[in-house]
Amino acid sequence: MSPLSRALDPERPARAVARNVLGAAGRAYGAWRPLLGAVLVLSFGSAAADTAQRAEQIVAERCHLCHGRDGQSASAVYPRLAGQNAEYVAKQLADFKSGKRKSDTMKPQAEPLTEGEMQALGAFFAARKPPPRSARDSDLVAVGRYLFTQGNSFSGVPACATCHGPKAAGTPQLPRLAGQHPRYIEDQLAQFNKRERTNDNAVMHTIASKLTELETHALAEYLATLD
Template sequence: MKRILGIVIVALSIGQVQADALADRAKQIVNEKCYLCHGAEGESSSAIYPRLAGQHAEYIAKQLADFKAGRRKGTMNEMAADLTPEEMTALGNYFAAKPPQAHRVRDKEFEAVGAYLYHKGNSYSGVAACKSCHGEEGKGTHNLPRLAGQHKRYLVSQLQDFNKRARTNDNAVMHSIASKLTEFEIQALANYISGMN
């Protein structure tokens, strides 16, 4: 019994050492590459780059894998080119552990339009409520991104890319939804979502 307990303790210790090494490697990658656009804490330096703080680890790892494989296009293709699957997972865990923030919304009436669309959709144009996939609070799932607190400009660009079919690596449902949104609705949704906690 003592021998089995000893083996379990050694195995756990080795596992912890490996986990610590991957966490250190993620921090190194963040300090070498990621921080320039996404910030060391996942709070992007520019509204054109997504906030990663609080994003689901699995979702981040999938996006990195899609960039590496060319399923998603952008400046991240080069950044992800030499990442291993373990490093992608470690980076996902790194940013998922960071506390997310929200923007202050200045135009409350415009925010109300976005809130309505997010929670109820638009039955007249066939736009589904965002909450049906991304959740009541915009926190998403491990397969669907956390939207709450994301930069307005980034949200707008992604909805426009889904509409133009420029972004094809994710849920095809987004193509249908984005194609039915007016520019007014896109801006209202981005305004509301950016202020969610």
Template sequence: MNWRRALAGLALGAAAPVVLAAGELPDVDLGRAEEINMGRCFLCHGVDGESSTALYPRLAGQHYQYIAKQLADFQAGRRKSDTMVSMVEGLTADEMLALGVFFEKKPTRAQAVQDADLAGVGRYVFHRGNEYSGVAACASCHGERGLGSPALPRLAGQVPQYTESQLKSFNKRERTNDNAVMHSIASRLTELEIKAVSLYIATLD
């Protein structure tokens, strides 16, 4: 099937996405994905991908291509994480794709606004960037609603602390994949802007 060749390309670092009609999900073994989730994923990411704590990303609604690519990157060592490297050990390309579809199908929800003033700063940065420091608007790549694309992650509804930690990791180049563009953006963000945009992103759905 074409999606298997496409995923193999992703595992090798290629940018080619899975070619399917808009909104169409590949036919995968969701039963196997649920089995893997309950055996490995749910303790950190929650049964339905809603994240069990503020330390871990929300996977519900994330693009399956993006999830499959991140899993392949962890397995190949392109993205560093002692925990995730052990979690992806032995997973096949089919299983990684199935996990991606499994989580994309899960319902999403926005978080309530915790600090309206701070979220307002985040809204400005997300939609307009900061022309004075050269920060590009997040929406220019991730979309006005933060829904992303097959190649770029959905941000909407993400756990604020996780978004904040990833922006800081990009800035320090500790995030070892997908770093080129994000480093140039994250390195220009102030501490206030990082916290504000992370909080605002959590309110999107």
């Protein structure tokens, strides 16, 4: 464009103004960006603190009598939740609420919970760690260890470690078994065997049906010793 054309261009002032405005906006954003980042960090931090506080409140109101304040239940009737995978806890609560997993005790406790509260409870218990239990019968524990790591090729029982991991830590979809009450593990295996628990992977129905009473007991004793 020639000097004369630029001088006569009617859009020239508008473009100059636009450049000035955009330049000022960019400089302003650059100046405010650190402060904006700090505000966002504080907001997320505050939200996380509120979520954790809400989880503690629910535990105090609904959970601690059976599961303990830190998820380390003293009674073998109720599972230890300390260290359990957060997603797994939230899923079980949702299943109790919907009735997909049957429990006259847990359904009324889970029904008032929102999805966010279930996730908060999962995170709360996942952050705790149960103490390992000392072995009461070393021979039985040895049998359980072999079953967990190797399975039983004669009866078709696969190694539990294949799905639950070498240390029984589980996955977001599968439960942590390490440090769990032996009686609780035996009870759950019995429910799988009888098809009374149907909200999780159906493969457990087949596996549980192939375990002998001794093998079930041995597995439960071994898992209780893990941390």
